[in-house]
Amino acid sequence: ELKPALKLLQQGNIAPVDFAQAAIGPGIAIYSRYDAVLNSDNSPVSIREALAEISATIDEVQNEQDSELDNETRFLIAWFEQFGYEMGDFGDAETLSRAKNTVIDTISNAGLLYAKASKVRIIKRDEYDYEKFDHRHLTIWEVCQRLVYYLDKHSENGAAELMSKLDNQTVNIARDLTYRLFKLCELKKHTNEAILFNSLIVSWSEIDRLVKQKKNNEKQLNMFDQLAKLT
Numbered sequence: 515e516l517k518p519a520l521k522l523l524q525q526g527n528i529a530p531v532d533f534a535q536a537a538i539g540p541g542i543a544i545y546s547r548y549d550a551v552l553n554s555d556n557s558p559v560s561i562r563e564a565l566a567e568i569s570a571t572i573d574e575v576q577n578e579q580d581s582e583l584d585n586e587t588r589f590l591i592a593w594f595e596q597f598g599y600e601m602g603d604f605g606d607a608e609t610l611s612r613a614k615n616t617v618i619d620t621i622s623n624a625g626l627l628y629a630k631a632s633k634v635r636i637i638k639r640d641e642y643d644y645e646k647f648d649h650r651h652l653t654i655w656e657v658c659q660r661l662v663y664y665l666d667k668h669s670e671n672g673a674a675e676l677m678s679k680l681d682n683q684t685v686n687i688a689r690d691l692t693y694r695l696f697k698l699c700e701l702k703k704h705t706n707e708a709i710l711f712n713s714l715i716v717s718w719s720e721i722d723r724l725v726k727q728k729k730n731n732e733k734q735l736n737m738f739d740q741l742a743k744l745t
Contacts, residue, residue, distance in 0.1 A: 516541050516571045524689065527718040530696035530711060534572060541568035576697070579690045585616040587655040590626060590636060591694070598702045599636055607634040626656060639663045652680075657688040658695060661721075662710050670717050674724035689718060 519540035528536050542564065545551055551559040580588055589611055593602070604618070607629065611618050618634070621627040625643060628635050639659040652660070657680065664672035677685060692711050699708035 520575050529716050530693050576694045582687045584653050585614050586621050586653045589614040590655045601633045601635045604632045604634050658691050670720045673721045678725045678728050
């Protein structure tokens with residue numbers, strides 16, 4: 515029961531910093547429904563054990579969302595989890611890329627990975643070429659990074675400009691990944707990064723509203739253009 519409840523929390527844009535705490539509610543509701551909850555050896559399941567189960571389910575849900583990601587994003591998540599933004603050996607990266615069914619050159623050519631002199635590191639979003647943009651070939655990793663950048667530099671309107679070019683499925687997967695990247699940044703002690711990913715989710719509803727407003731305005735303009743042609 516907890517898995518769909520967690521997904522509803524994500525769809526409700528619960529701030530990542532509050533997500534684990536918010537998950538306790540529906541989790542403990544299941545636990546407290548019964549007079550007793552027992553382990554396989556008939557010993558009572560303690561509150562501590564129940565909280566551990568809730569935490570494990572959060573991890574399970576986020577890991578299951580990997581199947582929705584492109585291979586390049588899956589590589590970048592795994593590399594970031596191990597090295598953050600620090601340099602790593604090319605050999606390790608090549609081994610990981612094969613496991614994720616991608617190749618280093620593909621990720622490097624996309625401008626997401628520095629790979630030279632037997633060393634590899636993830637390119638930070640401040641290093642992206644923002645003059646070069648093709649929304650049809652963005653990885654989910656890059657979508658998240660660009661949304662964070664535009665929100666930080668150009669407020670919700672900037673993020674909405676990018677989001678309006680993306681299909682709904684891509685947007686939903688990017689939101690799920692933002693939760694995961696927040697958690698990874700917390701684990702890696704990248705506090706500033708975690709704050710930015712948290713801010714993106716907190717602003718998500720407003721960005722979505724601006725996207726709908728923008729599309730509605732464009733629809734009305736198109737309608738007026740068509741009427742003008744008829745007259």
